[in-house]
Amino acid sequence: MRNVSDKRDTPARCGVIACKSVVPFESKKRSLEEVLYELTQSVLADGGLRIDDIDGIVVAANDQLDGRAISIMAASGSVGGVNRDILSTPSSGEHAFVLGTLRVASGHFRTQLVLAWSPMEVASTSEALRLAADPYFHRALPMDEWSAHALQASRIEAAVPDSAIAALHVVAKNRRCGRLAFPNQAIGSSDPDSIAASVPFRWPLTREMIALPISGAVAVVLASDDFIAERQIANPAWVRGMGWAAESAYLGDRDLVSLPGLASAVEQAYRKAGIKDPRKSIVLAEVADTTPYQELLAWEHLGLSGRKTWKHDAIAGTFAEKGKIPINLSGGALSVNPIFCAGLHRIAEAVTQVRGQAGDRQVPGANLVVAHAASGPAMQYNTVVVLGRSSGESE
Amino acid sequence: MSERVGIIGIGQSVFKSRRDDASYPDLVREAVAIALADCKLSFDDIEAIVYSLSPDAMVGIGNAERLGVDAVGARGKRFLRINTGGSTGISSVAAAFYHIAAGACDVVLTAGADKVGECGDSQSVLNKIWDPTYERPLPLGTITMLAMSAVRYMYKYPMDEEDMARVVVKNRAHAARNPYAHLRKPTSIDEVMSSRYIAWPIKLFDCCPQSSGGCAMVLASERYIKQHGLDAVWITGVGHSSESYYMGERMGDKVKADHADAFALAHSFKRAFVMAGIKDPAMEVHVAELYAPFSNTEFHAIEAAGLAKLGESPEKVRDGEFSLGGRIPVNPSGGVLCTNAIAVTAMVRVAEAALQVWGRAGEHQVPGAKIAIASGNGGDHQFFGTMVVEA
Amino acid sequence: MELLTRTERWNITYQHALGEVASWFFTQIRDHGKIYGRRCADSKRVLVPPRAFSDETLEPTKEWVEVGPGGKIEAFTIVYESFQNLPDPPYAFGYVTLDGADTAIGGFFKGIDLSDPKRAANELKIGTRIETRFAEQRKGDVLDFWFELSRN
Numbered sequence: 001m002r003n004v005s006d007k008r009d010t011p012a013r014c015g016v017i018a019c020k021s022v023v024p025f026e027s028k029k030r031s032l033e034e035v036l037y038e039l040t041q042s043v044l045a046d047g048g049l050r051i052d053d054i055d056g057i058v059v060a061a062n063d064q065l066d067g068r069a070i071s072i073m074a075a076s077g078s079v080g081g082v083n084r085d086i087l088s089t090p091s092s093g094e095h096a097f098v099l100g101t102l103r104v105a106s107g108h109f110r111t112q113l114v115l116a117w118s119p120m121e122v123a124s125t126s127e128a129l130r131l132a133a134d135p136y137f138h139r140a141l142p143m144d145e146w147s148a149h150a151l152q153a154s155r156i157e158a159a160v161p162d163s164a165i166a167a168l169h170v171v172a173k174n175r176r177c178g179r180l181a182f183p184n185q186a187i188g189s190s191d192p193d194s195i196a197a198s199v200p201f202r203w204p205l206t207r208e209m210i211a212l213p214i215s216g217a218v219a220v221v222l223a224s225d226d227f228i229a230e231r232q233i234a235n236p237a238w239v240r241g242m243g244w245a246a247e248s249a250y251l252g253d254r255d256l257v258s259l260p261g262l263a264s265a266v267e268q269a270y271r272k273a274g275i276k277d278p279r280k281s282i283v284l285a286e287v288a289d290t291t292p293y294q295e296l297l298a299w300e301h302l303g304l305s306g307r308k309t310w311k312h313d314a315i316a317g318t319f320a321e322k323g324k325i326p327i328n329l330s331g332g333a334l335s336v337n338p339i340f341c342a343g344l345h346r347i348a349e350a351v352t353q354v355r356g357q358a359g360d361r362q363v364p365g366a367n368l369v370v371a372h373a374a375s376g377p378a379m380q381y382n383t384v385v386v387l388g389r390s391s392g393e394s395e
Numbered sequence: 396m397s398e399r400v401g402i403i404g405i406g407q408s409v410f411k412s413r414r415d416d417a418s419y420p421d422l423v424r425e426a427v428a429i430a431l432a433d434c435k436l437s438f439d440d441i442e443a444i445v446y447s448l449s450p451d452a453m454v455g456i457g458n459a460e461r462l463g464v465d466a467v468g469a470r471g472k473r474f475l476r477i478n479t480g481g482s483t484g485i486s487s488v489a490a491a492f493y494h495i496a497a498g499a500c501d502v503v504l505t506a507g508a509d510k511v512g513e514c515g516d517s518q519s520v521l522n523k524i525w526d527p528t529y530e531r532p533l534p535l536g537t538i539t540m541l542a543m544s545a546v547r548y549m550y551k552y553p554m555d556e557e558d559m560a561r562v563v564v565k566n567r568a569h570a571a572r573n574p575y576a577h578l579r580k581p582t583s584i585d586e587v588m589s590s591r592y593i594a595w596p597i598k599l600f601d602c603c604p605q606s607s608g609g610c611a612m613v614l615a616s617e618r619y620i621k622q623h624g625l626d627a628v629w630i631t632g633v634g635h636s637s638e639s640y641y642m643g644e645r646m647g648d649k650v651k652a653d654h655a656d657a658f659a660l661a662h663s664f665k666r667a668f669v670m671a672g673i674k675d676p677a678m679e680v681h682v683a684e685l686y687a688p689f690s691n692t693e694f695h696a697i698e699a700a701g702l703a704k705l706g707e708s709p710e711k712v713r714d715g716e717f718s719l720g721g722r723i724p725v726n727p728s729g730g731v732l733c734t735n736a737i738a739v740t741a742m743v744r745v746a747e748a749a750l751q752v753w754g755r756a757g758e759h760q761v762p763g764a765k766i767a768i769a770s771g772n773g774g775d776h777q778f779f780g781t782m783v784v785e786a
Numbered sequence: 787m788e789l790l791t792r793t794e795r796w797n798i799t800y801q802h803a804l805g806e807v808a809s810w811f812f813t814q815i816r817d818h819g820k821i822y823g824r825r826c827a828d829s830k831r832v833l834v835p836p837r838a839f840s841d842e843t844l845e846p847t848k849e850w851v852e853v854g855p856g857g858k859i860e861a862f863t864i865v866y867e868s869f870q871n872l873p874d875p876p877y878a879f880g881y882v883t884l885d886g887a888d889t890a891i892g893g894f895f896k897g898i899d900l901s902d903p904k905r906a907a908n909e910l911k912i913g914t915r916i917e918t919r920f921a922e923q924r925k926g927d928v929l930d931f932w933f934e935l936s937r938n
Binding site: 010011031033056062063064067068069070071072073074076077081082083084085086087088089090091092095098099101102103105106107108128129130131132134135136243244245246247248249253260261263264268376377380381 | 418446449450451452455456457458459460461462464465469470471472473474475476477478479480486489490493494496497498499521526527528633634635636637638639640641659662666670773774775777778
């Protein structure tokens with residue numbers, strides 16, 4: 001462990017040096033702790049690291065999904081928490097990434113292991129998540145996260161009539177990508193007409209417009225520029241900019257279409273990364289897409305396609321596999337949806353592209369990419385991370 | 396970053412059993428308003444918020460921090476929530492510290508509240524912290540877990556129930572001078588000894604109360620503090636460490652980290668002391684706010700903080716060394732034994748430590764205190780956060 | 787001013803996967819009335835209850851080792867207070883290092899008169915030898931066994 005009283009004068013630059021996702025995870029033979037143990041061993045191996053290289057850990061999970069009152073307890077041993085500094089951000093998996101990055105930038109830690117997980121042991125995820133509705137006014141309503149996302153979709157359709165057709169094409173695009181990215185998983189339909197005609201789920205969402213939850217666990221290791229230089233790590237995914245913001249809890253208080261929280265997160269991230277013309281600078285993106293409407297809002301806020309061009313870009317394939325700026329080559333949460341860790345999964349997929357490890361779906365020259373994660377009802381929390389192959393030091 | 400991180404504002408509720416007049420977000424807002432008024436800032440000045448909340452089940456709302464977004468003025472702002480069980484409050488202050496030390500923000504608010512009194516049965520919620528594989532069917536709860544710690548401490552060192560009672564007497568006398576504390580009535584060894592057993596050897600009076608209320612703190616960078624000519628105290632040391640989750644690993648003759656002691660707390664304090672440049676805490680620390688929800692746990696907390704050698708704190712408590720007026724007052728606020736609103740209890744430890752070195756602790760002020768320490772415990776006596784706060 | 791309240795009850799069911807290690811452990815208890823620990827690959831410590839890895843060292847565990855039925859008490863408490871959803875008091879439980887194990891496992895202590903706390907605490911003091919007893923009908927659960935004081 002570094003001597004923490006050696007202070008630097010400027011914040012450390014931070015890069016992702018290891019990354020592993022298990023979506024879904026095999027759960028019959030292993031307990032959750034065993035899954036996390038294996039994931040930790042695997043992400044350390046990915047980075048050529050030992051547990052002793054890890055200065056601190058940040059984990060994230062949801063108590064109600066896990067069936068535990070303090071989700072960090074399951075993790076602590078399995079992820080190397082014994083005798084180590086370990087914190088937990090249950091607000092979202094991507095917040096664990098945020099805090100991990102801040103801890104490395106502070107100069108008090110050279111590395112951080114970050115993990116989020118989402119098991120499927122609860123009888124009803126919907127019921128578990130419905131308990132987030134406030135008991136004062138909304139608990140008696142069927143207000144789980146699907147309902148909230150559907151309400152947001154209905155607002156978007158009302159504000160932007162073209163969004164409905166655009167949404168169908170977004171689903172189709174992500175499903176085609178998902179089939180390539182997850183060949184062993186059952187992936188939903190990629191035909192816009194079938195998607196539109198499938199059984200209603202929560203209006204205006206049809207069953208094929210979403211992917212039902214599956215289990216997942218995602219881990220990354222963050223490191224400071226010192227550590228990266230010392231270990232001569234060849235392909236870190238540098239954090240060039242990061243922004244995060246929240247919105248109010250009561251849907252009735254929020255503007256579900258203009259999403260000021262996402263605007264704020266993008267502004268913070270782009271400002272730090274020096275991005276002034278996103279359509280020119282960004283090579284690809286991984287964005288929140290629990291529903292296709294979430295992805296459309298991301299297109300707009302990331303400065304890639306405003307609502308007037310949603311329909312055109314969706315049909316023309318501007319953001320498709322061979323498009324100008326591929327979005328959600330991983331298939332997104334529309335293909336595999338590990339709910340609580342879906343956000344960190346977007347970041348992990350973006351990291352994989354930057355590190356040149358995306359195999360069949362690798363985009364050559366993925367030197368500046370954006371990851372966007374949204375959690376909570378109707379995207380209450382938004383986090384944006386800009387990742388790059390260079391640390392940006394010379395710029 | 397070579398710049399320091401300071402505390403510029405503090406707010407805490409007057410803690411009570413129940414607050415039927417306020418919803419959970421209302422309690423958070425109450426503490427936040429006090430903290431902002433304390434440093435004369437408004438929501439516009441806050442750049443990020445760290446929300447302090449331990450088990451959701453205790454407030455009865457999943458991801459209850461979402462309801463707190465408005466209470467802490469986080470609309471459109473950076474916001475995340477921390478949960479490390481009972482140590483959540485101190486971990487939240489630490490997370491806020493890292494926001495500033497990272498150079499990402501100049502002014503960060505951390506806040507939370509709890510309504511433990513409203514939860515039907517906190518022990519059965521807390522039973523859910525144990526793993527469903529092996530330990531959930533057992534009637535484990537925080538009281539029984541720490542009763543077992545007392546049993547092992549008594550086995551290893553000279554300590555008896557009267558020693559435990561002395562800790563209660565000390566802390567209640569302190570709380571009598573703290574207008575924010577929940578249980579403020581002084582007590583006697585006899586009264587503690589004749590209270591009923593909950594889980595041997597812990598009796599009713601050896602236990603913390605179930606409190607409701609909130610706490611908030613505003614932290615700022617040294618640069619901001621100097622630029623605005625603000626009054627502040629400084630966080631000079633931060634540390635966290637944890638033990639094995641399995642209590643059975645902390646028992647047996649050959650064990651390294653015994654359940655009687657708090658080795659991870661000692662480890663956490665070492666990290667904070669190294670950062671703060673403290674080499675001999677027993678000689679350098681002026682006052683300590685140590686997380687101890689049951690009287691017996693104050694002993695291993697004192698020893699883990701290096702204020703006494705292992706097994707020697709009961710005698711020093713008897714001698715008055717850790718009372719107000721003594722050499723190093725421990726829990727001059729009354730501590731967790733007198734007030735426990737779980738989600739913020741460990742934050743209150745930092746707040747009280749800060750008030751001490753700031754000279755603002757009123758009737759429970761330790762005269763001339765300049766260096767204070769604070770600690771928080773979470774999980775099954777598993778996660779430990781510590782801090783050093785200086786004038 | 788009239789202050790209102792609302793009652794809410796959380797009722798969520800979980801199916802927690804126990805994994806191969808815990809499953810084997812519980813089937814041995816259920817079918818054979820025997821308790822086993824797992825030995826760590828490097829340190830050779832026998833972990834009871836068994837796990838696939840040691841969280842102290844992160845080494846995997848490699849073999850099964852039968853432990854008990856004798857053991858010694860490492861920690862105990864006697865509960866006199868009633869808690870919702872927990873058993874009716876009084877009852878005693880705690881941790882036991884079974885013979886052959888390096889870590890302690892939790893369980894109830896039965897067959898002790900708990901009416902006088904001091905006397906009971908003395909009977910249960912740390913280091914006391916116990917024997918593990920098994921229920922006639924077993925489900926494959928930690929409640930299939932408990933500990934009683936050794937009589938010798």
